[in-house]
Amino acid sequence: MKKHRINPDRCTACTSCIAQCPVTAATRKFRGPKMMGPALERMRLAQDDEDPSLDYCSNCKNCDISCPFGVPVSTLNMLARAKQYQKKNQRLRDNILSHGEKMAKLSSAIPGMAAATNFGMTIGRKSGLLDLIGISGKAPLPAYHANSFVKQFKKLKQQSFPDKVVFFPGCFINYNDPQVGLDFVAVMQKNNIEVIVDEDFVCCGSPLVVNGYLDEAHENAVKNTGLISKWIAESYPIITCCTSCGLMLKQEYQELFGLEAVQENARHMYDSMEFLALLQDEGRLNTDFSPVDAEYLYHAPCHLRAQGMGLPALEVLPLIPGLKIANADAGCCGISGNYGFKADKYDIAMAVGQNLFDTITEADVDTVVCDCGTCRLQITHGARVKTVHPVSLLRQAYRV
Amino acid sequence: MKNNDVIVVGGGLAGLFAAAVAAGQGRKVKVLAYGAGAMNIGGGIIDVLGYGNDARPLASPAAGLEQLPPEHPYRKIGKQALVAALTFFQQIALAEGYEYIGGIDQMQWLPTAAGTLKPTCLVPRTMQPAVLQQTDTVYVVGFDYLKDFYPHLVAGNLQKRFGRKKSFIPLTCTLNFTEGRDVSALDIARWLDTAAGQESFVQQLSGQVKPGSAVLAPPVLGTACSYALVENLEAVLGCRFLETAALPPAVTGLRLRTMLLRHLKKQGVSILEKALVISAVVNDGYCAGVMTDNFDRQRAYEGKAFILANGGLYGGGLSAEPGRIVEPVFGLPVAAPAAQEDWSNPQLFSDQKQLFAKLGIRVDEKMRPQTPEGATVLSNVHIVGRNLAGYDFCFEKSGNGVALASAYQAAMSL
Numbered sequence: 069m070k071k072h073r074i075n076p077d078r079c080t081a082c083t084s085c086i087a088q089c090p091v092t093a094a095t096r097k098f099r100g101p102k103m104m105g106p107a108l109e110r111m112r113l114a115q116d117d118e119d120p121s122l123d124y125c126s127n128c129k130n131c132d133i134s135c136p137f138g139v140p141v142s143t144l145n146m147l148a149r150a151k152q153y154q155k156k157n158q159r160l161r162d163n164i165l166s167h168g169e170k171m172a173k174l175s176s177a178i179p180g181m182a183a184a185t186n187f188g189m190t191i192g193r194k195s196g197l198l199d200l201i202g203i204s205g206k207a208p209l210p211a212y213h214a215n216s217f218v219k220q221f222k223k224l225k226q227q228s229f230p231d232k233v234v235f236f237p238g239c240f241i242n243y244n245d246p247q248v249g250l251d252f253v254a255v256m257q258k259n260n261i262e263v264i265v266d267e268d269f270v271c272c273g274s275p276l277v278v279n280g281y282l283d284e285a286h287e288n289a290v291k292n293t294g295l296i297s298k299w300i301a302e303s304y305p306i307i308t309c310c311t312s313c314g315l316m317l318k319q320e321y322q323e324l325f326g327l328e329a330v331q332e333n334a335r336h337m338y339d340s341m342e343f344l345a346l347l348q349d350e351g352r353l354n355t356d357f358s359p360v361d362a363e364y365l366y367h368a369p370c371h372l373r374a375q376g377m378g379l380p381a382l383e384v385l386p387l388i389p390g391l392k393i394a395n396a397d398a399g400c401c402g403i404s405g406n407y408g409f410k411a412d413k414y415d416i417a418m419a420v421g422q423n424l425f426d427t428i429t430e431a432d433v434d435t436v437v438c439d440c441g442t443c444r445l446q447i448t449h450g451a452r453v454k455t456v457h458p459v460s461l462l463r464q465a466y467r468v
Numbered sequence: 469m470k471n472n473d474v475i476v477v478g479g480g481l482a483g484l485f486a487a488a489v490a491a492g493q494g495r496k497v498k499v500l501a502y503g504a505g506a507m508n509i510g511g512g513i514i515d516v517l518g519y520g521n522d523a524r525p526l527a528s529p530a531a532g533l534e535q536l537p538p539e540h541p542y543r544k545i546g547k548q549a550l551v552a553a554l555t556f557f558q559q560i561a562l563a564e565g566y567e568y569i570g571g572i573d574q575m576q577w578l579p580t581a582a583g584t585l586k587p588t589c590l591v592p593r594t595m596q597p598a599v600l601q602q603t604d605t606v607y608v609v610g611f612d613y614l615k616d617f618y619p620h621l622v623a624g625n626l627q628k629r630f631g632r633k634k635s636f637i638p639l640t641c642t643l644n645f646t647e648g649r650d651v652s653a654l655d656i657a658r659w660l661d662t663a664a665g666q667e668s669f670v671q672q673l674s675g676q677v678k679p680g681s682a683v684l685a686p687p688v689l690g691t692a693c694s695y696a697l698v699e700n701l702e703a704v705l706g707c708r709f710l711e712t713a714a715l716p717p718a719v720t721g722l723r724l725r726t727m728l729l730r731h732l733k734k735q736g737v738s739i740l741e742k743a744l745v746i747s748a749v750v751n752d753g754y755c756a757g758v759m760t761d762n763f764d765r766q767r768a769y770e771g772k773a774f775i776l777a778n779g780g781l782y783g784g785g786l787s788a789e790p791g792r793i794v795e796p797v798f799g800l801p802v803a804a805p806a807a808q809e810d811w812s813n814p815q816l817f818s819d820q821k822q823l824f825a826k827l828g829i830r831v832d833e834k835m836r837p838q839t840p841e842g843a844t845v846l847s848n849v850h851i852v853g854r855n856l857a858g859y860d861f862c863f864e865k866s867g868n869g870v871a872l873a874s875a876y877q878a879a880m881s882l
Contacts, residue, residue: 084717086654096648097648121649319763334763334764373742
């Protein structure tokens with residue numbers, strides 16, 4: 069655990085993070101990652117001081133990516149922000165955005181309720197009710213799916229194989245975009261792997277952390293970590309299709325909560341594309357792909373880039389004959405989880421994403437490939453193109 | 469993770485340039501970067517050699533090469549490869565629309581944000597000191613919120629330096645920034661990226677600067693790696709624009725980084741971020757792969773050749789411990805006096821090169837690591853940039869020159 073101890077004194081104030089922070093570039097209201105993180109942390113240790121600028125960090129982690137000394141700048145910001153939020157009443161808006169899982173469970177408890185919630189959101193958007201509580205009516209809020217991934221998964225007839233993996237769907241795939249999860253299962257099946265889903269998994273906690281609900285996130289961390297340990301004891305790898313869930317489960321649980329078991333668990337946890345790239349490296353990937361005659365642009369989520377595994381989707385997808393894919397390499401999309409949904413952050417998020425939107429428009433593609441669910445929402449919203457998770461393209465090429 | 473010809477460890481100038489040279493030779497290259505590299509905070513100019521061993525300024529970088537001691541990286545690389553490296557760099561820059569001007573037979577004395585002059589070799593078009601020679605009147609433009617650049621100080625010091633032949637006139641441009649944080653040159657460059665910023669800037673200058681003069685500003689002339697903005701300003705105002713060397717975050721360094729990344733992308737070089745290389749798999753002096761470590765696990769990256777460009781003591785390529793210096797990835801020998809007080813000359817501003825700055829890895833002419841006795845230890849590993857022994861970049865003003873030359877020599881020796 070010592071390796072990941074948070075030490076603001078590792079910061080040499082080199083300003084690399086300031087140069088690379090997309091929020092700093094978009095608004096002067098944010099004093100920048102170095103100042104808000106390591107520099108002021110030394111002061112905060114001595115004296116509590118409220119600073120409205122803390123509110124502006126989007127936790128996109130470009131500061132961590134750019135830091136030459138491994139200072140968890142964004143996590144220092146999140147910890148300080150949580151402390152600041154504890155002292156005042158949390159806004160209803162933050163409560164709602166942090167508890168997508170609770171909201172989704174409520175709306176899926178009664179048949180037809182998801183549709184009603186979505187309808188309610190449309191009304192809220194049109195009537196300005198959302199803006200009233202601080203959620204931007206312009207933001208690309210995701211709709212709830214009528215049937216959650218877990219519900220649909222239970223009805224799937226999988227072929228049984230000795231090789232099994234445990235899938236952590238995460239809230240977005242489970243409640244908003246179950247197709248990605250179903251596509252993942254289909255791709256695993258084509259590779260003679262059976263997928264297990266543990267229904268006891270809870271939200272990874274990422275949306276809770278950014279809004280200061282650290283205690284709840286900690287509870288979720290303990291619960292998920294216990295479940296993951298249990299599966300790992302049975303030698304099953306754990307796989308996510310959501311890069312923010314992956315980052316939280318493997319890394320931020322260590323940084324934020326210092327949970328001992330996570331270090332061992334993380335060794336057996338994979339992003340879906342990394343797992344497939346590893347299969348390919350071992351010569352075990354089923355490459356019986358039908359040709360796909362299409363051209364795509366790929367957007368790498370910041371939370372994937374922060375994981376130090378490169379961009380595995382760009383290793384796997386080119387194996388599909390005919391498929392052309394280029395890296396957009398145009399920085400953060402701006403949404404950063406629920407940051408871009410907030411009324412006071414919407415414009416900043418759109419400004420951050422502008423370079424990516426322009427790059428997409430210039431590339432003249434109609435579909436962008438991206439591993440992250442909220443990035444996909446923002447890209448569709450900002451660049452008016454279709455988006456797809458890489459695993460769905462693989463399923464398409466397998467023709468299943 | 470497999471099928472790479474070359475693995476470059478480090479994403480600074482030496483690493484990215486080594487990748488560019490190797491890719492130019494048709495090799496498949498992967499860069500393992502940890503952090504965004506010192507170009508973020510460096511000045512984006514290429515110092516090759518500014519001062520001789522006696523601390524006196526050199527007439528040109530080339531003029532100082534011969535007197536360097538045999539352990540100096542330039543002596544191992546040779547003048548021919550140094551020139552080839554700079555030429556290749558300039559070719560890339562030109563092709564990317566961001567030309568670098570200069571050569572080793574000419575010293576360029578670049579104005580700094582303190583109004584002093586520093587010797588350098590290759591500069592972007594916006595930093596050519598020759599512009600100062602071409603006019604009698606130089607306006608030194610500062611910005612009201614920018615604490616890192618005082619036009620009166622800069623103009624006053626330059627006036628002393630140049631004498632009465634020229635007049636240096638300080639001006640202050642108003643930013644009207646409403647939202648509060650300390651303003652850096654990068655903030656102003658972003659403001660000048662916008663049409664509103666450009667309009668306001670032109671409006672404030674147009675009444676004050678006369679055509680045919682030069683305008684000396686901190687590095688704020690846009691973040692884009694392009695001369696479009698400066699060409700536009702020069703056309704509208706009828707004067708030449710010049711940027712000084714200044715404090716980080718470095719706008720000119722960021723432009724250089726953008727330029728190299730753009731070039732590498734076209735060359736098909738993949739850059740893996742947040743990849744901390746901690747160890748290597750070595751058999752009989754041959755490296756089969758390097759290992760990265762992260763929050764989840766270690767990952768192996770195989771290759772036929774490896775270029776270690778991870779930044780010496782400051783970048784993490786070397787690590788100082790009581791009484792010794794350690795190279796953590798390969799465990800390479802770094803000779804250092806056992807008594808730490810012997811590492812430095814106690815006079816901070818002495819006229820001698822500092823030993824701690826010269827400590828590093830000894831190499832052969834192909835940049836492969838050697839023992840203190842001169843035996844090559846690893847056959848397919850090459851050491852470049854700040855990891856190298858034998859030079860004090862700060863004293864000599866040779867940092868980016870050694871980075872480019874050693875990267876070129878290593879990548880051409882694969």
